[in-house]
Every structure is written in C-alpha cells, then in structure tokens.
Amino acid sequence: MMKGLTAKSAGKEAHIDDFEILHTIGEGTFGKVKLARHILTGTQVAVKVIKKRHQSFSSVQALFREVCSLKALNHPNIVKLLGVIDTEETFFVVMEYLSGGDTSRYLKTHGRMTEAEARGPFQQLVSALQHCHRRGIVHRDLKPLSLLFDSNMNIKLTDFGLSNKCDDTVQLDTICGTHPYAAPELFLGQSYSGPAVDVWSLGVVLYTMVTGSQPFVGKDFQELRKQILQGQYPIPPYLSLKIRDLLQKMIALNPSDRGTLPDLMRHPWVNMGQKEPLQPPCEEDLEVTMVRTLGLTCDQIQDTGTGSVSSKKPKVEVSIITL
Numbered sequence: 200m201m202k203g204l205t206a207k208s209a210g211k212e213a214h215i216d217d218f219e220i221l222h223t224i225g226e227g228t229f230g231k232v233k234l235a236r237h238i239l240t241g242t243q244v245a246v247k248v249i250k251k252r253h254q255s256f257s258s259v260q261a262l263f264r265e266v267c268s269l270k271a272l273n274h275p276n277i278v279k280l281l282g283v284i285d286t287e288e289t290f291f292v293v294m295e296y297l298s299g300g301d302t303s304r305y306l307k308t309h310g311r312m313t314e315a316e317a318r319g320p321f322q323q324l325v326s327a328l329q330h331c332h333r334r335g336i337v338h339r340d341l342k343p344l345s346l347l348f349d350s351n352m353n354i355k356l357t358d359f360g361l362s363n364k365c366d367d368t369v370q371l372d373t374i375c376g377t378h379p380y381a382a383p384e385l386f387l388g389q390s391y392s393g394p395a396v397d398v399w400s401l402g403v404v405l406y407t408m409v410t411g412s413q414p415f416v417g418k419d420f421q422e423l424r425k426q427i428l429q430g431q432y433p434i435p436p437y438l439s440l441k442i443r444d445l446l447q448k449m450i451a452l453n454p455s456d457r458g459t460l461p462d463l464m465r466h467p468w469v470n471m472g473q474k475e476p477l478q479p480p481c482e483e484d485l486e487v488t489m490v491r492t493l494g495l496t497c498d499q500i501q502d503t504g505t506g507s508v509s510s511k512k513p514k515v516e517v518s519i520i521t522l
C-alpha cells in the first residue's frame with residue numbers, strides 16, 4: 200500500500216455519473232443494492248441506493264453505524280467501503296462487489312459443506328472478527344446472509360448496521376440480531392458482553408455451514424427463544440469429535456464458558472492440516488486496490504445519528520487506484 204497516500208491527494212471527488220449502474224442485486228434494509236461499474240477503471244462495485252425521504256430515524260442511525268464501523272476497519276475478510284456520495288435526495292454507499300453471493304444462498308444451492316470446506320471460511324471469519332473486536336467494534340448480527348464470498352471463495356463480513364462500539368468491560372444492552380443466530384443473553388434483557396455475543400453467533404453459523412440447518416428452530420419467537428435458552432441442539436452422527444468440541448465451546452449458554460477468539464484460533468479443529476497454530480493477522484497495512492476517505496468524521500456521523508441531520512455537507516472523495 201502506498202504509505203500516506205489518501206484519496207485526498209488524488210483530489211478527485213466521485214459523482215454517481217462516474218459509475219454505470221447495471222442492475223439490482225438485492226434489497227438491503229435501507230433500499231436497493233445495485234451492481235455498478237466504475238467507468239474510468241472498469242471496476243465493478245456494489246452501490247446501496249438510499250432514498251433519504253424513505254428512511255426512518257432508526258434506519259438512518261443503522262446506516263451511520265455501518266459507515267462509521269466500516270470506515271474504521273480494513274481487513275481482507277471485511278467488505279470494503281469505497282465511499283459515500285451524498286446528493287439532495289439520495290445517499291449512494293459505494294462498496295466492494297462480492298461476486299460469490301451470500302452463504303445462505305451457497306448452502307441452498309450446494310447443500311452443507313464438508314468440515315474441510317468450512318475450515319478456511321471459518322478461519323477467515325475468526326480473523327475478521329478479531330480485527331473488529333480489537334478496534335472496539337462488535338457485529339451483533341452475524342448470520343449466513345451477512346457473509347458473502349468473493350470470486351476466490353474468500354468469505355467476507357458485511358452488514359454492520361447493528362454493530363456497536365464495545366470492549367470487554369462495556370456491557371451492552373440493546374436487543375438486536377436476527378433471532379436464530381442471537382445469543383441467549385440477548386433474550387434475557389440483561390446487559391451483555393459484545394464479543395461473547397459474536398462468538399455464539401459464529402458458532403451457530405459454523406453449525407449451519409456443516410449441517411445445512413439451524414441448531415435452534417421454533418414455529419414462533421417464543422418457541423425459538425425457549426430452544427435457545429435451553430441451549431440443546433441436535434448433533435448429526437457425521438460430525439467429527441473435534442468440531443463437536445469446538446461447537447460446544449462457542450454455543451455455550453454461559454458467555455464466560457465460551458472460548459475467546461484467540462482460543463478458537465488455537466483449537467485443534469481450526470488448526471487441522473496447519474504446520475503451526477494459526478497466528479492472529481499482523482496489523483500491518485494490507486495491499487489494497489481501493490483507496491478511499493470520507494470527509495465526514497465518525498464524531499460528525501454520531502452527532503448526525505442523534506437526529507439532527509448534520510449541517511456539515513459530507514465531502515466525499517473516492518478514487519479507485521490500482522496499485
């Protein structure tokens with residue numbers, strides 16, 4: 200990565216007409232997501248199109264949480280935010296396009312993964328979550344639908360709309376997350392430790408990957424809540440002893456009984472086939488092909504989240520530079 204280079208020095212402000220909008224690839228919580236192509240470089244991007252007048256206060260807050268979280272993160276297994284183009288009526292959130300689609304669709308199409316197929320994506324997710332937690336960011340809504348594959352089957356975290364600032368001491372109290380993957384403490388209305396919530400959800404995601412089904416199901420919210428609070432789930436006979444042990448260390452009712460992410464990195468199932476135990480990624484700069492910066496500071500975003508739309512016009516510069 201060219202040290203010290205920021206998009207500012209490239210000095211080019213992006214406009215939506217720098218992109219050719221191709222077609223809709225999905226409906227996000229805020230509105231449509233379009234595939235687009237950067238005309239100058241031909242780079243394919245995904246653009247969240249957010250009509251300002253259609254947004255509730257909570258969805259504007261979720262949008263700013265996502266932008267603020269992604270701005271603070273830079274990891275090969277976290278979707279990249281390339282910039283935000285702010286026009287009178289619409290926000291265009293320009294992001295990395297991941298051509299492999301989401302894990303939920305993958306499992307529907309290909310059926311469950313073998314343990315060997317699931318190991319690489321799982322290792323990548325542990326590394327990505329460590330990157331988040333080290334920066335005081337907890338995802339809180341991990342689920343197959345938020346996990347996308349790129350063209351090389353690398354898995355990437357997306358959808359930080361429910362993420363929050365956290366550290367191990369801070370207890371959070373907002374109930375959130377998509378219920379089949381939500382940790383039991385979220386149903387108890389008590390405060391909870393953010394990182395441990397992500398470990399539970401990651402364990403449920405791993406279970407879903409290697410069995411093709413969810414460990415906790417219920418015909419309605421109350422039934423699902425009861426299943427999760429009991430913490431019992433079926434163990435298919437084809438699961439290895441090692442993965443059963445790993446699942447037990449993640450899908451544990453008591454948050455303090457769950458493994459930490461460094462524990463998971465060292466677990467025998469995660470390290471099978473590795474010559475030496477996996478090391479957490481060094482935090483040096485990673486070579487990137489996209490450089491971006493937002494004129495809007497996170498504080499300004501947080502201020503905006505309190506309801507008064509910031510008067511500060513976000514100055515957005517996006518340059519796509521191939522290194």
Ligand SMILES: CC1(C)C(=O)N([C@H]2C=Cc3c(O)cccc32)c2nc(Nc3ccccc3)ncc21
Nearest residue numbers: 224225232245294295296297298300301344357
């Ligand atoms: C901007 C961002 C992160 C996003 O919001 N979405 C949406 C849109 C569809 C969808 C989904 O089906 C599941 C999760 C996220 C999403 C993206 N989808 C892709 N690729 C894709 C490719 C084929 C099928 C589905 C998604 N790349 C990046 C994104």
